[in-house]
Amino acid sequence: MGALKMRTELLNVGSLLAKEARGMEEQPLYRSTVFETEDTGDYDRANCGERYLYDRIEAPNRDCLGEAISRLEQGQDTAVFGAGMGAISAVFLALNRKGSHVVVNRAVYGETIELLNDILTTYGVDVSYVDFESLEAVEQAVTERTTLIYTEVLTNPLLRVVDLDAVTALARRRGVLTVVDSTFTTPMLIRPLEHGADLVIHSLTKYFGGHSDITGGSVTGSRELIKKVKRTQVLLGSCMAPDSAWLALRSLRTMELRVRRQMENAAAIAGALEGDPRVRYVNYPGLVSHPQHELADRLLDGGYGAMLSFRVEDDLEKVDEMIHRLKVIRYLGTLGGIRTSLAHPATAFRHEFSREELEAVGIYDGLVRISAGIEDAEDLIEDLREALGVFGE
Numbered sequence: 237m238g239a240l241k242m243r244t245e246l247l248n249v250g251s252l253l254a255k256e257a258r259g260m261e262e263q264p265l266y267r268s269t270v271f272e273t274e275d276t277g278d279y280d281r282a283n284c285g286e287r288y289l290y291d292r293i294e295a296p297n298r299d300c301l302g303e304a305i306s307r308l309e310q311g312q313d314t315a316v317f318g319a320g321m322g323a324i325s326a327v328f329l330a331l332n333r334k335g336s337h338v339v340v341n342r343a344v345y346g347e348t349i350e351l352l353n354d355i356l357t358t359y360g361v362d363v364s365y366v367d368f369e370s371l372e373a374v375e376q377a378v379t380e381r382t383t384l385i386y387t388e389v390l391t392n393p394l395l396r397v398v399d400l401d402a403v404t405a406l407a408r409r410r411g412v413l414t415v416v417d418s419t420f421t422t423p424m425l426i427r428p429l430e431h432g433a434d435l436v437i438h439s440l441t442k443y444f445g446g447h448s449d450i451t452g453g454s455v456t457g458s459r460e461l462i463k464k465v466k467r468t469q470v471l472l473g474s475c476m477a478p479d480s481a482w483l484a485l486r487s488l489r490t491m492e493l494r495v496r497r498q499m500e501n502a503a504a505i506a507g508a509l510e511g512d513p514r515v516r517y518v519n520y521p522g523l524v525s526h527p528q529h530e531l532a533d534r535l536l537d538g539g540y541g542a543m544l545s546f547r548v549e550d551d552l553e554k555v556d557e558m559i560h561r562l563k564v565i566r567y568l569g570t571l572g573g574i575r576t577s578l579a580h581p582a583t584a585f586r587h588e589f590s591r592e593e594l595e596a597v598g599i600y601d602g603l604v605r606i607s608a609g610i611e612d613a614e615d616l617i618e619d620l621r622e623a624l625g626v627f628g629e
């Protein structure tokens with residue numbers, strides 16, 4: 237972070253970037269899809285990014301949000317998308333062509349893998365899925381056709397930590413780009429560009445939005461790379477609507493407060509579950525028992541994230557009964573919101589992967605994922621203890 241602490245930065249960024257908004261405390265919402273042109277020269281000015289023409293290409297609220305994210309990630313420019321998946325698909329499409337090859341952490345977000353398997357590979361892009369805990373495996377997967385290495389910092393749902401410094405060093409040596417989906421970590425925990433990554437992606441639907449009412453995504457990096465990504469985005473039509481951009485900027489101002497509390501709650505839940513006889517193990521990088529706790533300490537600042545998972549008995553009926561018993565925690569297919577939510581990865585992924593494939597990567601029927609919210613930690617722990625009664629008192 238530059239001279240300001242993140243909390244201050246979050247309040248300042250992007251509020252008055254649009255010229256018309258001078259003197260206002262907050263940014264107006266610009267819903268216009270088109271902007272008047274005065275003369276033929278305006279088209280040239282628009283092409284140089286000096287003027288707005290048409291919403292899908294560039295728009296004020298999206299620009300402000302992008303500028304804010306660039307500041308937080310310490311990047312030159314940001315493209316803002318209608319969804320995290322819009323950001324991810326634009327990056328893969330912008331940086332690859334028929335015959336390219338990408339090296340991907342096999343533990344990344346499920347739909348990123350579906351995008352690669354169901355779309356990219358059918359256009360002739362080859363994918364190698366690698367266990368990023370073995371750097372030799374990553375190195376061996378890189379070929380002459382490799383364009384990029386793609387990973388997350390904390391993986392879903394096992395919360396394994398990726399040694400980003402080692403991965404970017406390897407990528408540089410081999411002349412390929414590193415792309416990081418930092419949705420789980422947020423700029424509060426790590427700024428991947430400062431660790432040598434070339435592009436950092438977020439699903440703004442999660443911690444940036446934080447209130448489960450915005451869908452969005454972003455990609456941040458050098459001006460040159462973002463220009464390529466934006467060109468693809470314009471053609472795919474995956475921009476974020478002005479309303480969402482406005483709301484996302486509003487939400488971003490409280491992200492530090494929310495995420496700080498969410499991380500405290502995650503740590504408290506992880507600590508309580510670790511001592512519970514009905515829980516076989518807890519995956520949380522903040523626990524000393526986490527096999528990569530030291531790596532997490534070295535890589536992340538200010539906390540270990542607000543996601544954790546734990547394993548109970550592999551009995552789906554009992555897992556359902558446990559879910560039904562919960563009164564505070566919700567069973568939701570998302571994460572990063574102010575309310576604590578629970579997900580069941582094995583059933584969420586079952587349409588795409590077999591039980592054997594899932595178990596091979598540690599996703600058992602008894603595995604439960606928690607995204608900590610901002611409630612009182614004691615209420616959350618009590619709620620879980622009560623629900624775990626299904627597995628014995």
Ligand SMILES: *Cc1c(COP(=O)(O)O)cnc(C)c1O
Pocket residue numbers: 319320321322345388392417419420439440441442451452453
């Ligand atoms: C949710 C998520 C995405 C996809 O984002 P959407 O906004 O749902 O399109 C990508 N990566 C990670 C790690 C996510 O959690």
